[in-house]
Amino acid sequence: xxxxxxxxxxxxxxxxxxxxxxxxxxxxxxxxxxxxxxxxxxxxxxxxxxxxxxxxxxxxxxxxxxxxxxxxxxxxxxxxxxxxxxxxxxxxxxxxxxxxxxxxxxxxxxxxxxxxxxxxxxxxxxxxxxxxxxxxxxxxxxxxxxxxxxxxxxxxxxxxxxxxxxxxxxxxxxxxxxxxxxxxxxxxxxxxxxxxxxxxxxxxxxxxxxxxxxxxxxxxxxxxxxxxxxxxxxxxxxxxxxxxxxxxxxxxxxxxxxxxxxxxxxxxxxxxxxxxxxxxxxxxxxxxxxxxxxxxxxxxxxxxxxxxxxxxxxxxxxxxxxxxxxxxxxxxxxxxxxxxxxxxxxxxxxxxxxxxxxxxxxxxxxxxxxxxxxxxxxxxxxxxxxxxxxxxxxxxxxxxxxxxxxxxxxxxxxxxxxxxxxxxxxxxxxxxxxxxxxxxxxxxxxxxxxxxxxxxxxxxxxxxxxxxxxxxxxxxxxxxxxxxxxxxxxxxxxxxxxxxxxxxx
Numbered sequence: 001x002x003x004x005x006x007x008x009x010x011x012x013x014x015x016x017x018x019x020x021x022x023x024x025x026x027x028x029x030x031x032x033x034x035x036x037x038x039x040x041x042x043x044x045x046x047x048x049x050x051x052x053x054x055x056x057x058x059x060x061x062x063x064x065x066x067x068x069x070x071x072x073x074x075x076x077x078x079x080x081x082x083x084x085x086x087x088x089x090x091x092x093x094x095x096x097x098x099x100x101x102x103x104x105x106x107x108x109x110x111x112x113x114x115x116x117x118x119x120x121x122x123x124x125x126x127x128x129x130x131x132x133x134x135x136x137x138x139x140x141x142x143x144x145x146x147x148x149x150x151x152x153x154x155x156x157x158x159x160x161x162x163x164x165x166x167x168x169x170x171x172x173x174x175x176x177x178x179x180x181x182x183x184x185x186x187x188x189x190x191x192x193x194x195x196x197x198x199x200x201x202x203x204x205x206x207x208x209x210x211x212x213x214x215x216x217x218x219x220x221x222x223x224x225x226x227x228x229x230x231x232x233x234x235x236x237x238x239x240x241x242x243x244x245x246x247x248x249x250x251x252x253x254x255x256x257x258x259x260x261x262x263x264x265x266x267x268x269x270x271x272x273x274x275x276x277x278x279x280x281x282x283x284x285x286x287x288x289x290x291x292x293x294x295x296x297x298x299x300x301x302x303x304x305x306x307x308x309x310x311x312x313x314x315x316x317x318x319x320x321x322x323x324x325x326x327x328x329x330x331x332x333x334x335x336x337x338x339x340x341x342x343x344x345x346x347x348x349x350x351x352x353x354x355x356x357x358x359x360x361x362x363x364x365x366x367x368x369x370x371x372x373x374x375x376x377x378x379x380x381x382x383x384x385x386x387x388x389x390x391x392x393x394x395x396x397x398x399x400x401x402x403x404x405x406x407x408x409x410x411x412x413x414x415x416x417x418x419x420x421x422x423x424x425x426x427x428x429x430x431x432x433x434x435x436x437x438x439x440x441x442x443x444x445x446x447x448x449x450x451x452x453x454x455x456x457x458x459x460x461x462x463x464x465x466x467x468x469x470x471x472x473x474x475x476x477x478x479x480x481x482x483x484x485x486x487x488x489x490x491x492x493x494x495x496x497x498x499x500x501x502x503x504x505x
Contacts, residue, residue: 029299029419031371078312080229081240082473087226115207125167128174131210133160135181138217142188142224154184178209185216190223244477248309252481262307263485269293270490286486291439294471295432298324298463309478313470320467326365327459328428329374333361333381333413335452336423340409341389341401349392354455357388374417382410427452431460438464439471 079086114131117124136158143151157180166172179201186197196216203209229236252258269292275281281288297310297317306314334354338345345353364381367373386409390400401409416424430450437447447464449457475482 029425031417031419075312077236077240077243080233081237082313082316082469084233086229088222088229111207111211114210118206122170125172125174128206128210129160129164129167131214132158132163132177135210135213135217136160138214138221139181139184139188142217142220150184174206175204178213181213185213185220188224189216189220190227193220193223241473241476245480248477248481252308259308259481259485261305262309262481263489265296265304265307266290266293266482266485266490269296276491285491286483289486289490290475290482291436294439294467294474295436297321298432298435298467299428309481310474313474316466316470320463320470322369323459323463324428324431326362326368327456327463328424328431329368329416330358330361330365331453331456332416332421332424332427333385334358334455335427336412336416337385337389337409340405340412344389344393344398344401346396349396353388353392356392357385358455360384360388371417371419378414378417379410382413385413386410431463434460435464435467438468 110127114127117127136154139154140151145151158177163172163177182197182200185200186194189197193216196212196219200209200212200216203212266289269289271281271285271289276285298321300306300317300321306317310317334357337357338350338354342350361381361384364377364384368377386401386406390406393400400406415421419425430453434447434450434453441447449460453460
């Protein structure tokens with residue numbers, strides 16, 4: 001497989017990206033570090049072309065806001081469609097520390113006023129009635145119009161005009177209304193909220209009771225939203241491809257160049273002139289370019305911004321990339337270890353020892369996100385590997401590893417910080433090749449596990465399964481955009497370039 005690395009062409013420390021004409025040449029990988037230069041972008045993590053400093057003049061504020069709203073809706077539909085476990089976690093979103101502090105001060109003042117009114121003789125229910133009205137609205141918000149009988153019952157029982165008259169005449173039975181509200185919530189809530197409902201039944205003081213009711217209503221809103229998402233998922237999945245495609249077309253239409261980064265991504269995987277002009281390759285070029293471009297994601301260097309068409313999957317892509325690299329380093333560590341200590345291990349015990357070492361190495365590599373992390377992690381990996389081998393030898397009443405062997409092994413493990421380390425690079429390329437095989441294979445065809453990767457078969461399956469699902473969905477939504485770019489900006493550019501050795505007039 002001709003590989004394209006998204007790093008520079010030098011020894012690993014330069015920061016010059018490859019050009020399109022040389023993208024398919026095998027190049028040393030550059031040490032990847034985490035990007036700290038992500039630009040803010042409307043639309044929940046979606047990169048909006050024209051929103052950056054260099055193109056800010058290309059969109060008005062209303063255009064940006066319209067685009068953000070459309071992309072946010074598109075993002076939600078996308079997440080529901082591609083993530084079977086997607087759930088809304090918090091309808092209120094993330095608050096800054098200042099916002100949280102201001103809200104706490106305001107809430108405390110509100111509850112203090114409520115407590116002071118209740119403590120008066122006779123009690124004043126002005127604040128309590130406002131809260132009861134809010135609670136009523138919250139409960140009605142959990143219902144759908146078809147639940148007419150329950151809605152009518154609520155409007156009859158919680159008739160705010162009647163409740164206000166009772167308060168003014170001093171005959172308000174507050175606990176009766178509280179019990180009614182709690183019983184309603186018990187009927188409507190998910191079983192997971194039963195304990196919270198039970199606590200509300202035990203609460204008698206007005207302020208803690210209102211606080212508990214409002215807090216429980218908030219989580220019930222999230223529960224109900226997730227319930228409706230689950231119910232609507234089959235329909236959303238059936239419509240999501242066309243919906244996303246339409247929304248993205250609307251979005252791109254508002255940009256001066258809404259596919260600039262996507263085009264550059266595909267151009268980095270342009271074929272050579274010889275390939276482009278060879279008839280036996282021409283029919284396969286579009287598929288080959290897309291396959292190579294997608295495989296590039298598993299080794300993505302944040303030197304580049306993700307293509308606009310993949311920005312909503314940034315979290316998934318980076319998670320797959322990190323899982324790929326952790327698996328490569330972990331597996332390479334096992335292979336390197338046994339090349340040094342194989343003579344000390346009884347063959348029948350080899351698999352068990354490998355699994356034990358792998359378990360410990362994987363735990364240590366959980367904090368590996370970029371190659372600089374390995375400078376800190378790999379010395380501990382080396383110590384752990386030597387300890388695991390020596391523990392095994394001790395159990396077998398054998399001598400510990402010779403000091404020279406232990407030292408050499410630890411040093412060789414530390415050298416895997418370099419992404420161009422021979423064994424690490426070999427394992428990672430085999431993982432990439434396995435995913436290439438998964439992309440092109442039919443669903444019924446068994447996949448061949450590459451040599452040396454049997455120990456990480458579970459990770460291979462996880463990476464490939466998630467990767468293929470992501471690629472298939474992305475291609476279904478954006479395939480026509482890719483086809484147009486490849487035909488008019490990749491292959492046309494190659495075919496229009498002069499033959500090698502000729503001179504332009």
